[in-house]
Amino acid sequence: MVNYIIRRLLHLVPIILGVALVFFLIFNVIGGQEKYLYNMLPQKSRSAEQIDYYRHKYGLDRPLVVQYLDMVKQMVTFDFGKSESRKLPVTMLIKRHVPASAALTVPAFFFEISISLILASLAAYWRGSWLDKTLTVLSVIGMSISMLVLIMLGQQFLAYRMGLFPISGWTRGIGAVKYLLLPWLLWVTVTVGYDVRFFRTTLLEESHRDYVRTARAKGVGNRNIMVNHILLNAMIPILTYVVMQIPFLLTGSLLLERFFSIPGIGDLMVNSIASYDLPVLKATVMVYTLFFVSFTLITDILYALVDPRVRLS
């Protein structure tokens, strides 16, 4: 097991190098930098000297290999230089913004997965009932409406017109929960459709397996089969799917943080796009990627722990 974990960690090294290469290509090679510096500077100071100055400041006049290694170093050491618009170290900015993002996304993700798992089990258990049909229709509707629209409608009606939730805002500490209730609710509404659909299909596929027939032949009750046999065996595809959903948390945090003024990483990222703040944009992009990569690693290790069928070689 220890061996397996070490090997998985070693796999991470080429992936990190590759990720750094992708962002290196995008930001440093494709020629975006010129345009970027050009757009970043206010119109008055767009002189050649100014651009040269910033190019030197960001180290864009060094050989490409050095720039690439620098990028890798930034990703490994988490030192991303200074923000251009806020005049603060980027690492500090990110540290300041992480708690809000975590408070928004982690519980939302947890609620959403558990709610959709419960709904999907019910739909699969009473297959073809009104509950099943309603859920199918609702999930198709949910899949066809943009998340942006649902967020705007939710904020408009539930918060602004009906006053059930605060419109937006943020405090430190536990008081933040009241500002997070509506974002959580919206997140669950938006994503539950997809997940119920997928979980239901997985559970139904699993219910046609031989071991289910065997259990039924032994005289195990329907409910017992659902909970102890099907649900447990469906956990592997479900886990895989859940990990695949993590990148979508990014979308959620981008939109929700913006609309509800939650000072998280997504908010920071949107601001950095608007103000052409290259160091911050690079840093937030990399932090998200690192978060995702490490999460994938953790699940891979979890698989090996949960499922004896996973080969450790």
Next chain:
Amino acid sequence: MKNTKRDIFVGKSPFQLSILRLKRNPRAMAAFIVVVIFALMAILGNFNIFGLQDAASSFNLDDRYIKAFSTWHHPLGTDNFGRDILARVVVGTRVSLFLGAAAGLFMIPIAIVMGSLSGYYGKYVDDIIMYVMSVIIAIPGLLIIMSLVQVLGRTFFIIALAFALTGWVGLARVMRGSFMQAREYEYVLAARCLGASDRRIIFKHILPNMTHFIIVRFILNYVGVIKSEVLLAFLGLSVIGVPSWGNMIDESKLELTAGNWQNMIAATMFMFIFLVALNIFGDALRDAMDPKLKNVTYKVDD
């Protein structure tokens, strides 16, 4: 009775059979008609028929924020600058639909080349391509799209390319798996014995068996692109200077508090109808093209 039913299948290629199955599914055909109407609308949006382009872009500050269904002149109302919402939403169809199509058409060749090479040749070719794919998968797609569009500019071509560069991995993985299976089959061996080149085997013998993967993935990708375009618009990174569904929804975020719903309702409804139709059609197509269901004329799902 039984004979006539069997005659339908005799002498038909699998592709013809799946079209047949699709035709017998009324829901799928209805969805298909809706998709065709939208496609016509997108093409219409390219030309200045009925003064469409003018109505969508000319400012008319006397007619700001006319409510929907209040005059015949502007059936769906007008926006902040007095531009006709109906015209804008029709012209906006063009951006979304062409973006989805272009992204798909850029994506498919990349996916075919990568997937077939890595699945057919295996060994170190496979290792290299798998490495590239795992790096791209490691980065959330929206991040690559965002950075590329931000760095290179907000043009139609670049946005479509950005979607393609992140979208090909899913299809390539599926194709890699199928190619790995297919290269062991007897028909491939037979072709090789007859002296067929690798290129011929890949493109003439194996690839046609995977058309259904490609078509279904194209449609899924389409839905994804249209929804992501709204996100890009929200980030200020959608196609610049033309009406699109995403831009309209994004504009409406400042208008809701004052009770001006025209922009949002029009764009959302158009997008909703199109995406529902596309989702239904895609599901039906997947069922119809699934080679496992050879002689089933229609599938009763759910």
